[in-house]
Amino acid sequence: MQVEIITIGDEILIGQIIDTNSAWIAQQLNAIGIHVKQVSSVADYPADIIVALTLASGRADVVLVTGGLGPTKDDVTKQTLAAYFDCGLRRDAKVLAHVESIFARSARPMLEINRRQADVLDKCDVLFNEMGTAPGMWVSHKGKTYIIMPGVPFEMKHIMLERVIPRLKQFEDRKPLWHHTILTGGIGESYLAEKIADIEAALPHHIHLAYLPKPGIVRLRLSATGGDLNALKAETTTIVQQIKQRIGIHFLAGEDTSLEQLIRDFMQQRGLLLATAESCTGGNIAKLITALPGSSSMFEGSAVTYSNAMKMKLLDVKQETLDSHGAVSEQTVREMALGAQRNFKVDYAIAVSGIAGPDGGTPEKPVGLVWIAVAGKTQVAAHGYLFGHDRAINIDRSSMAALFMLWQILNAEHK
Amino acid sequence: MQVEIITIGDEILIGQIIDTNSAWIAQQLNAIGIHVKQVSSVADYPADIIVALTLASGRADVVLVTGGLGPTKDDVTKQTLAAYFDCGLRRDAKVLAHVESIFARSARPMLEINRRQADVLDKCDVLFNEMGTAPGMWVSHKGKTYIIMPGVPFEMKHIMLERVIPRLKQFEDRKPLWHHTILTGGIGESYLAEKIADIEAALPHHIHLAYLPKPGIVRLRLSATGGDLNALKAETTTIVQQIKQRIGIHFLAGEDTSLEQLIRDFMQQRGLLLATAESCTGGNIAKLITALPGSSSMFEGSAVTYSNAMKMKLLDVKQETLDSHGAVSEQTVREMALGAQRNFKVDYAIAVSGIAGPDGGTPEKPVGLVWIAVAGKTQVAAHGYLFGHDRAINIDRSSMAALFMLWQILNAEHK
Structure with missing residues (x-):
């Protein structure tokens, strides 16, 4: 199963915020054996959003979208999504009650712009958002799945963990995927690569080795896909032992630590x-x-x-x-x-x-x-x-x- | 002028690292009036890289590529780029001398894998990298400009500041854009927003105020677009003075410092x-x-x-x-x-x-x-x-x- 992530919002494209959502989402999906094929960040423009959705759904089975759902941006993104999915918007009673309760607590005046937060695509399943006013939406369209979430990190994380991950776990065709990270020290990337060149060359096709260097420290990451998860774990463990024996004191740990x-x-x-x-x-x-x-x-x-x-x-x-x-x-x-x-x-x-x-x-x-x-x-x-x-x-x-x-x-x- | 950024590397797609490069690049480009249209993160697979390059160059005039140039990844990315640009690789003498001097200094043995760092696309201008072994490359191809840089942040930043930004500044069709940053301290974001609410509300439509908070420090950035650059500078300077008078000791500097x-x-x-x-x-x-x-x-x-x-x-x-x-x-x-x-x-x-x-x-x-x-x-x-x-x-x-x-x-x- 292939997944792509689209983030919507000018903030990323002008460098005002760093996109931490995509890395977090990718980690969560990896942990349940789902591979992210591409991440795209586009501006709040209807044409850009539609092109990004079209291209992503051409490459992937599931498209996760974050951002563009805050109260001041609501209209552009939701109207664009409605056009893309060829559907209308409906005001969801449960979401509206939730938004009203948030405003009742805060004693701030509730405006029409806030009520519009309860408008959802009429062909979606609402992904209820206890943490904020913008709900997530799950849409099935022309054989592909779209998961639309707000960009505020703690709201997105809540919806992912409570609503999205449990539902994605039910998809049958997740590919077993296993990562094993090794921490090495006191040895440069090139010299390390030379030392374990034969081990790397002998890796089976379904296991990939990546070098992740920082000043003074290199992490090695083995990524194994396909077949049975326990078999993948056993295979990577054997390779970790080979690397450990080869590099001696430079092997600091068989896990992602510091x-x-x-x-x-x-x-x-x-x-x-x-x-x-x-x-x-x-x-x-x-x-x-x-x-x-x-x-x-x-x-x-x-x-x-x-x-x-x-x-x-x-x-x-x-x-x-x-x-x-x-x-x-x-x-x-x-x-x-x-x-x-x-x-x-x-x-x-x-x-x-x-x-x-x-x-x-x-x-x-x-x-x-x-x-x-x-x-x-x-x-x-x-x-x-x-x-x-x-x-x-x-x-x-x-x-x-x-x-x-x-x-x-x-x-x-x-x- | 439209610019897109492509980051190459599995690390981002499995969530092992957060893409901080794109935000930094976008900031630098914005500061010289260049707008980033889209950011795409793709894996180290030739087909994915080629599709991303094709799509980005269809939308933008300039495509910046980071990642995939480290000594252990050299082959995939550079061979893919050579295929895309329909050219070969040549070993650059100046880069090779530089790589050799780095190894001579460190007394580590120099391997063929390191020498290959000096291989560059034969139709590129080399963007020399004093900070590391992987050079950047500037390629003009079918009317578009491609700027290829290593993904290690300090190397990429060095190449951007020393080689890329000066050259991009010579492009004629940049839109006047002026940013003026203010450093404030000892005051929280909400309290600061409350103090200058009327100044913010009175901003003309072409000037935007952004809050960039870090623990204990809030930067304010005024972004002004359109018209004449000197007029934009004069306008933002007046607003900076208003804010300075309003917040007193909390105004640390009218520039982006620490x-x-x-x-x-x-x-x-x-x-x-x-x-x-x-x-x-x-x-x-x-x-x-x-x-x-x-x-x-x-x-x-x-x-x-x-x-x-x-x-x-x-x-x-x-x-x-x-x-x-x-x-x-x-x-x-x-x-x-x-x-x-x-x-x-x-x-x-x-x-x-x-x-x-x-x-x-x-x-x-x-x-x-x-x-x-x-x-x-x-x-x-x-x-x-x-x-x-x-x-x-x-x-x-x-x-x-x-x-x-x-x-x-x-x-x-x-x-």
């Missing part, structure tokens, strides 16, 4: 404490960890020491180390990590110092040079990296490289 | 130094400031003190203060701010302590309670806030509220 979540769980379970000493990452590592609920059980804090004076005061970095090696050096990050470990009284400490750019580089220490140290129970590991010229990406890559170094040491010290 | 940039510039120009003492924001304020180039000239660092022990050690918070008032209290944040100001030897210090959630609340101190203090030259201001239940939003709102308090005091102390 490196900071893995570290939080690992340290929380073992009662280990972490602190960070951050210069060029400027608190970003602390921010990533503290974004996670429950991180206070394993995270003591961070010394964000942008100045040399603070590196000495908070982390006991020696004046002579800074004088002879500079702030961006192996010696300095080692002292920062040990200082953080001692002063914060933690088991593990991360230290980062680098030149994030765009300025501040020298021939010996160019923009993108970053030193990272991790103090563990039995060792202090330190490593120098040469990233690129973009400040934001250097901060992201430094943060992920530091977390990956910590992850390696955590695993080595807790076998 | 509060942290305003603070960096203000402090840099006056030689003032800042430090932060962060508990529930976990380093997020430091991260926001250090994300800005040049912030090292005004930012000394941050003590991210998640534990009480660290609040005492790094910020000299008194044991008795924590015992009698708790970590989330006016007294504690005042001591944190003064401790940071003293220990970091700075002119201004921000302190934040709160319960970000989702757990950790009590009847007296519920989730969402956040205390913020700012130590200035002549005063320590402190204020308690009650935000919501979402951890990420609480961290964002706390950060922006703290920066807004700092902004107010900076302005009050430097009249």
